[in-house]
Amino acid sequence: MPGSGGTSPSAPAGRTRPPLSATTPPTIGAPSGPPSQPTDLRKAGVLAGRITRGCAGPCYGLVTDDGREYALHGPGMGTFATGSWVRVSVGPADPAVDCGPGTPASIVRISPVG
Numbered sequence: 001m002p003g004s005g006g007t008s009p010s011a012p013a014g015r016t017r018p019p020l021s022a023t024t025p026p027t028i029g030a031p032s033g034p035p036s037q038p039t040d041l042r043k044a045g046v047l048a049g050r051i052t053r054g055c056a057g058p059c060y061g062l063v064t065d066d067g068r069e070y071a072l073h074g075p076g077m078g079t080f081a082t083g084s085w086v087r088v089s090v091g092p093a094d095p096a097v098d099c100g101p102g103t104p105a106s107i108v109r110i111s112p113v114g
Contacts (some may be wrong), residue, residue: 046111047088047105051080059099060107062088071099074107085113 047064053061058075073094080086093104 020071045090045108047090049086049088051082051086052081053100055081059097060110061100061102062086069102070104071087071104072107072110073097073099073104077107077110080110081114087111087113096111 019045037114047062047070049062049064049068052061052063052069054072055113056079058073058078060072060074060077060080062070063071064070070090071093072088072090088110090105091108093106
């Protein structure tokens with residue numbers, strides 16, 4: 001019955017279908033555990049996280065979603081309220097500047113997220 005969807009397609013007239021393989025397909029076992037290294041590749045020099053201190057700058061505290069703390073320096077980069085989520089492109093830290101606890105870095109670009 002056409003259009004019923006209950007029949008399987010047949011080989012064209014004059015042709016036969018090859019037999020199904022007698023080989024059993026391989027099965028995939030359960031994983032042995034979580035990966036030891038992160039599986040998501042991240043861009044070098046780009047951070048995303050929450051501002052923990054700074055507001056008007058030039059020093060800002062940032063904590064990423066994996067809990068890493070950064071001490072960022074960026075004069076003239078704008079005002080970011082404590083608790084706001086940002087994406088930051090960073091470069092090498094200025095050794096003459098101390099912006100508090102965390103891994104020091106200089107801000108190349110910063111923008112709000114969300």
